[in-house]
Amino acid sequence: MDKKIEVRICFGTLCHVMGGAELQLLGEALPPDLKKHVEIKGSTCLEFCHQQGQGQPPFASINGRMLSGCTLQSLIAELYKELN
Amino acid sequence: MAINNNAMLIRRELLTRVAQLLIDNQLIERIDRIPLEMRPRGGDHTRCCIHKDRAVLKYKLMGILGFNIHDEQDELTPLSEYARQAHARTQLTDVVLTVVDEACSSCRKNSYEVSNLCRGCVARPCMVNCPKKAIHFAGGQAHIDPEGCVSCGQCLKVCPFHAIVHLPVPCEEACPVGAISKNERGIEAIDPAKCISCGKCIVACPFGAVVEKSHLVEIFRTMQQGERPVVAIAAPAIAGQFGADLGRIRRSFRMLGFADVVEVAYGAEVTARTEAAELAERLAEGAPFMTTSCCPAYTGMVRKHLPELQPYVSHTRTPMSYCAEQVRQQLPDACVVFVAPCSAKRHEAFHDPNVDYVLSFEEYGAWLIAAGINLNTIEPDTLDGLPPAEARAFGASGGVTLSVKALAPEGSVRDLQISGLDKAAIKQLRAFCKAPTANFVEVMTCEGGCINGCNVISNPKIAARQLQAAVDKAPKIA
């Protein structure tokens, strides 16, 4: 069975304004070899923004692991890491 | 245009911090600390040193407070003093953009360079094809004589090794009307006689050296004084910006302290009807074509750079203008704040007697963050009514044409749409004047329309989908 990776993208206003708006394109930006492994979910706020020292928005998580300062490219690189 | 980069993130952080201080009523007391907090001792810096970074942040804040950087009299004037002056200010100007000369990196003059990849080939097409004979060979490589070079780019096109590179000046490249150029110190300066306030230079500058002057201080002051109801009128493009429906956006404005929020789409409906009638009248009188008037950067371009097109520009007012007038009729003492996708609207608003201030989409987003409002988790307001679908569609290219076509007799409109005004499009318009191929010309300065203005948050692809969802919820124009 294909390995499944869950990525949660924060759609909260803080993340959205601070660069997260672009992450809504993740589904379209995924390379075909990643696509079948990745399940994309949205979150109204991943709550990382309320915790001190968690880095900069926008936030996302991959299989529960917090990621800060996300861009489409950094998320794709992290997804490959997770897959391998 | 929403481009994710650090210059944009710094701008939004600065706006958020200013909004936070305004909410806390601590602007004068604490604004001088912002550069220190963002670049603390021992932390990272992006320019030569931390002090340079802090100086640049200071000047960007000066712009956000609504001042022209070049009006500085004394370098030692602290931000707290500018904040004090901003609080007391009663006059605005229509100069909406200011260049932070500390931030401008004095990019090398737009030029072509020969790189090490040059093989000194026998064919030497660069030298042979240079119309100015500005290329010679020495030491086995081509050399461009900077005095003779006219930056035509011919050498780059013909080099088989791709050894010639173009070094652009990004703001100058982006400006469609040649309004930004180097001053005697090599720093970029905006010529107000040429500038159309489109804001393309804000987006293009990789150093974030162009700042849009903000009205945040004035808006907060009016709210705090509590003497006039502050009413937001939101451009149709807002529907695609925050991943939230218009009900939530409406609620958020009320949470921020606005007395009411009105969709500018109601004004767009008047624009659509008036423009459709004007088109029919002009064509009946024998005019070859008419062109749109709702994008102020475009009409500014025509006025300043393409006067032969001026007689064909519609006299119909913009959606913002009609909407502000409607609000003014209902609430004569209201402070009307236009929520805008671009800096050209700030320029237009200055000249509109019914608009007091402008709040850009970015400033609204920063204010939401500072106020701790998450659009996804608040209850939506119910909307008072629905403007027509075609009026909401004004937020993207094609929206004006759609509405005019819907109102005009079937088959009478032969349209040409220019979505994105650059130097080539201006050339195209110049040629069009001489030999028109359509009777209705819609021009949007930003590619894709207002959903891609210089102040937008969302990627235009996503914004277009979300705007369409708002359009689909509304009834067709009748």
Ligand code: FES
């Ligand atoms: S808004 Fe993104 S983590 Fe809270």
